Amino acid sequence: MDFELNDTQKLIQATARELARKVVRPLARDMEASEAVDTAMLRALAEAGLVGVAVQGDLGGADAGAVAYALAIEEVAKACASTAVTLAVTNMVCEVVARFGSPAQRERVCPRLCSGEWRAASFALSEPEAGSDPGSMRTTATRTPAGWVLRGAKQWVTNGAIADVFVVWARTDSSATNVHAKSTKGLSCFLIERAEVNPSEFAVGRHEDKMGLRASSTTALELNECHIPPEAVLGAVGDGFRIAMTALDGGRIGIAAQALGVGERALELGVRYARERSQFGRPIAEFQALQRMIADSRTELDAARLLTLRAAWGKQTQKGVTQESSMAKLFASEAAWRVCNRMLQIHGGYGYTREFDVERLWRDVRVAQIYEGTSEIQRWVIARSF
Numbered sequence: 001m002d003f004e005l006n007d008t009q010k011l012i013q014a015t016a017r018e019l020a021r022k023v024v025r026p027l028a029r030d031m032e033a034s035e036a037v038d039t040a041m042l043r044a045l046a047e048a049g050l051v052g053v054a055v056q057g058d059l060g061g062a063d064a065g066a067v068a069y070a071l072a073i074e075e076v077a078k079a080c081a082s083t084a085v086t087l088a089v090t091n092m093v094c095e096v097v098a099r100f101g102s103p104a105q106r107e108r109v110c111p112r113l114c115s116g117e118w119r120a121a122s123f124a125l126s127e128p129e130a131g132s133d134p135g136s137m138r139t140t141a142t143r144t145p146a147g148w149v150l151r152g153a154k155q156w157v158t159n160g161a162i163a164d165v166f167v168v169w170a171r172t173d174s175s176a177t178n179v180h181a182k183s184t185k186g187l188s189c190f191l192i193e194r195a196e197v198n199p200s201e202f203a204v205g206r207h208e209d210k211m212g213l214r215a216s217s218t219t220a221l222e223l224n225e226c227h228i229p230p231e232a233v234l235g236a237v238g239d240g241f242r243i244a245m246t247a248l249d250g251g252r253i254g255i256a257a258q259a260l261g262v263g264e265r266a267l268e269l270g271v272r273y274a275r276e277r278s279q280f281g282r283p284i285a286e287f288q289a290l291q292r293m294i295a296d297s298r299t300e301l302d303a304a305r306l307l308t309l310r311a312a313w314g315k316q317t318q319k320g321v322t323q324e325s326s327m328a329k330l331f332a333s334e335a336a337w338r339v340c341n342r343m344l345q346i347h348g349g350y351g352y353t354r355e356f357d358v359e360r361l362w363r364d365v366r367v368a369q370i371y372e373g374t375s376e377i378q379r380w381v382i383a384r385s386f
């Protein structure tokens with residue numbers, strides 16, 4: 001077993017680390033205050049090869065594999081978790097198109113995302129009444145002589161306000177008389193360019209006022225008789241659920257890496273503070289109670305890293321990683337949450353103020369236990385994989 005990164009992985013990690021420190025981190029506070037990710041910064045990340053990290057070179061990707069991708073997301077998340085999720089979802093959509101798209105779709109979408117010409121992409125699966133259970137979605141797509149008409153509403157669409165391209169799921173099973181019936185069959189996937197649809201038919205809705213990840217755009221999406229051409233179908237008609245689940249197997253590795261990066265940054269800040277802050281005549285780092293917090297945090301983050309990289313390695317070596325990616329996301333998101341909580345505690349009263357970044361990390365990391373499948377869903381996936 002070899003735990004060494006190869007040269008390509010080291011290069012992607014170093015590139016992401018450098019950009020995260022020099023370009024992303026200085027913007028993080030302002031982006032949170034303005035509730036918007038800096039799009040010039042997104043372009044710089046794409047130009048450095050951080051969009052389409054695992055997408056093949058002939059489509060504009062870095063062709064560096066899922067391990068390099070996880071390393072990149074971790075580095076960006078250390079600087080700004082909002083930027084990391086923006087980037088992670090764009091990467092996920094780029095991979096979905098590269099894997100399931102027609103040659104025309106691949107050649108149109110992937111190079112534009114990888115180069116940063118298009119700012120971001122969205123994955124519109126969830127609905128107000130279909131979160132953990134996407135098989136119960138109500139959005140429909142009806143075939144017409146001119147293509148398809150989509151009707152419904154999507155929810156929790158990451159990058160909704162800034163995406164130039166969306167992957168949207170809808171029910172296409174015309175034999176289903178009751179579209180509200182739960183069914184993972186008869187769902188299909190559509191690729192929609194924002195510039196190509198009528199804005200009144202494809203309306204980006206409310207911007208969610210979230211506890212954390214405040215710079216990341218999360219919106220609703222209204223599909224009001226939205227007309228799209230026949231070639232907008234992504235993959236085979238009726239194969240939408242499998243495409244979504246396959247994408248989430250990879251997406252969950254990205255969320256694990258994001259949580260890991262936030263946890264690592266919190267630990268770095270907590271250790272630094274514990275060494276600088278003195279009480280009772282000595283640095284608080286010398287107290288065993290704090291050393292225990294630091295030791296447990298270091299150990300749990302290393303365990304999270306191993307699970308995350310194992311899942312990523314499995315993905316890039318074409319193994320089925322449903323269980324592995326769920327374990328990585330479950331453990332990394334919960335471990336990073338514990339680490340942020342402990343490090344906030346080490347900061348004492350100061351940790352509860354906006355002056356110290358640990359407060360933002362604590363808010364940002366919480367959602368990793370919720371999106372791309374809650375911890376409860378991950379446990380279900382893991383348990384039933386036996």
Ligand code: CAA
Binds near residue numbers: 134380
């Ligand atoms: N890969 C490939 N195929 C899969 C699969 C996987 N990981 N998981 C299931 N499938 C297939 C099954 O084999 C089955 O195929 P057949 O019908 O041919 O047998 C089909 O899909 C249906 O599977 P299930 O019966 O297992 O489906 P289910 O309804 O029981 O649901 C679930 C399974 C795992 C709970 C799934 O619903 C799930 O993952 N839910 C969570 C959804 C989620 O993560 N949503 C987040 C959306 S994205 C987001 O958060 C926003 C963002 O932008 C960040």
